[in-house]
Amino acid sequence: MEYQDSSTHTRKKSSSSHRPPQSKLGSYAFSLERGSNSYGIQPLGNMLLQCTCNVRDSGLGTLKVFSDEMLCDILGLLGAVDLARLAFVSKALYVFCCQDFLWRNLVLLDFQGRFSFEGCWKSTYAVCRAPSSYRAHVPLKVSGFFSDYLFQSWLCANLRMRAEWLSRDNVDRRSNLSVEEFIRNYEDPKKPVVITDAMANWAALKRWERDYLIEVAGDVSFSVGPVDMKLKDYFVYADTVKEERPLYLFDPKFGEKVPELAADYEIPPYFKEDLFFILGRERPDYRWLIIGPARSGSSFHIDPNGTSAWNAVIRGSKKWVLFPPDVVPPGVYPSPDGADVASPVSITEWFMNFYEETKGWKKKPIECICRSGEVMFIPNGWWHLVINLEDSIAITQNYVNRSNLLNVLEFLSKPNCMQLVSGTSDRMNLYNIFKSNYEIFFPGSIQEIQEKAERKAKQQKMSFWDTVTDAKVGGFKFDF
Numbered sequence: 252m253e254y255q256d257s258s259t260h261t262r263k264k265s266s267s268s269h270r271p272p273q274s275k276l277g278s279y280a281f282s283l284e285r286g287s288n289s290y291g292i293q294p295l296g297n298m299l300l301q302c303t304c305n306v307r308d309s310g311l312g313t314l315k316v317f318s319d320e321m322l323c324d325i326l327g328l329l330g331a332v333d334l335a336r337l338a339f340v341s342k343a344l345y346v347f348c349c350q351d352f353l354w355r356n357l358v359l360l361d362f363q364g365r366f367s368f369e370g371c372w373k374s375t376y377a378v379c380r381a382p383s384s385y386r387a388h389v390p391l392k393v394s395g396f397f398s399d400y401l402f403q404s405w406l407c408a409n410l411r412m413r414a415e416w417l418s419r420d421n422v423d424r425r426s427n428l429s430v431e432e433f434i435r436n437y438e439d440p441k442k443p444v445v446i447t448d449a450m451a452n453w454a455a456l457k458r459w460e461r462d463y464l465i466e467v468a469g470d471v472s473f474s475v476g477p478v479d480m481k482l483k484d485y486f487v488y489a490d491t492v493k494e495e496r497p498l499y500l501f502d503p504k505f506g507e508k509v510p511e512l513a514a515d516y517e518i519p520p521y522f523k524e525d526l527f528f529i530l531g532r533e534r535p536d537y538r539w540l541i542i543g544p545a546r547s548g549s550s551f552h553i554d555p556n557g558t559s560a561w562n563a564v565i566r567g568s569k570k571w572v573l574f575p576p577d578v579v580p581p582g583v584y585p586s587p588d589g590a591d592v593a594s595p596v597s598i599t600e601w602f603m604n605f606y607e608e609t610k611g612w613k614k615k616p617i618e619c620i621c622r623s624g625e626v627m628f629i630p631n632g633w634w635h636l637v638i639n640l641e642d643s644i645a646i647t648q649n650y651v652n653r654s655n656l657l658n659v660l661e662f663l664s665k666p667n668c669m670q671l672v673s674g675t676s677d678r679m680n681l682y683n684i685f686k687s688n689y690e691i692f693f694p695g696s697i698q699e700i701q702e703k704a705e706r707k708a709k710q711q712k713m714s715f716w717d718t719v720t721d722a723k724v725g726g727f728k729f730d731f
Contacts, residue, residue, distance in 0.1 A: 294402045294403075303395055305397045306395040310343025331376055342396070352372075354373040359478050364484070366379050366484070405495075410599055412638075416606055422445055423445065430520055443573055443617055449521070459566060464644075499549075525537070529692055533684065535555070535675045541562075547639050550636055551574075551592065554649055556662055558650060559655050561629070562627045563647070564622060564643065568622045569639055570620055570638050571620070580616070631658050656697070660682070
């Protein structure tokens with residue numbers, strides 16, 4: 252499945268008749284959405300080329316000793332009034348205090364999801380606070396301001412995906428796949444696959460245009476990052492957002508909120524067995540409606556509860572990058588108990604800084620683009636990153652069956668399981684409840700599955716990496 256990356260942006264498309272400007276950072280030439288930074292921020296290297304002083308240092312005074320990141324953290328502690336006043340002190344503080352991610356945090360904190368996005372977060376805050384006296388925020392360009400930290404954030408919000416980031420496709424794509432073949436060739440060996448015809452009969456493929464969704468659910472509030480937003484307001488946000496990490500609609504209760512949406516899809520036959528049904532109302536969250544603009548997505552994570560997952564794309568397209576359980580992706584730092592995963596860069600920044608590195612690895616990432624009408628299967632334990640290449644709508648579900656039952660039981664028995672499971676009221680006893688209920692429904696089968704797993708572990712098999720072929724997908728190109 253995907254997980255929500257609730258951090259922060261762009262989606263304007265350049266016309267084919269206009270060649271987009273280029274920005275160099277290191278050895279790359281990047282194609283950008285917009286030609287100039289809103290506040291005139293430049294990378295530090297430009298200061299050497301221009302032989303000039305940095306307005307940042309002179310305008311911050313004694314605060315210049317702080318790194319830009321730390322200074323932003325400090326400014327993030329201020330309220331809206333203090334932040335707005337501080338912006339008048341100097342050009343440098345104006346640039347810092349107008350950074351949109353600071354105002355985004357204030358909007359979400361002060362107004363939750365009760366806002367209509369006005370193109371930038373500072374303007375949005377002003378409308379929410381004083382709609383009658385609102386004036387749109389017009390960024391001023393400051394000359395001589397250099398900051399790698401702030402420039403990088405802007406760059407990632409305006410960068411088109413490079414062709415080489417999209418070209419590799421080494422995931423099997425299958426149609427007319429029987430359930431037996433799926434279990435034998437993909438589920439049991441824990442191998443990802445894209446199934447191209449599993450959604451052919453879904454009503455959602457025909458109905459889920461924006462007008463329909465607004466008609467049946469426009470006034471319904473869904474989970475968006477740390478807040479709940481009405482769907483119609485989220486679409487307004489998604490249409491105009493220019494962020495490095497856009498907010499992602501990621502709702503686990505959409506079927507209960509809008510039964511019409513749940514009726515518009517059915518679980519593909521490959522994933523019908525879901526043993527968490529024996530928990531009844533105590534089953535953890537397992538299905539999500541996912542809606543997001545281009546550049547939204549999920550940074551590297553492993554799905555919860557030891558489950559496997561499937562992700563069905565109804566509208567749009569998604570780039571997937573996956574690593575098996577024994578390979579931690581570069582730039583990702585999981586805690587020893589697996590409770591936390593530190594990924595200090597955004598998805599776009601990961602591609603900029605780490606993707607090239609993986610080309611030299613023996614165990615290269617498994618990659619593909621999943622398009623409308625296709626279903627991605629993600630085996631339990633696999634690391635995966637997902638980024639939307641265009642406005643996208645998807646359904647994802649996590650499930651447990653006899654193939655991954657032992658993994659789920661092991662996960663639920665961990666001491667920190669209570670911190671990692673969502674959607675159930677009795678986290679403390681979940682392991683005991685699930686195991687005892689399972690043994691009532693399927694007496695003796697846990698031992699049989701354990702014995703089968705032990706026999707399988709003794710067999711010598713070809714490495715998964717020896718079975719992967721790299722089939723280029725030439726043809727697909729997408730500009731942010």
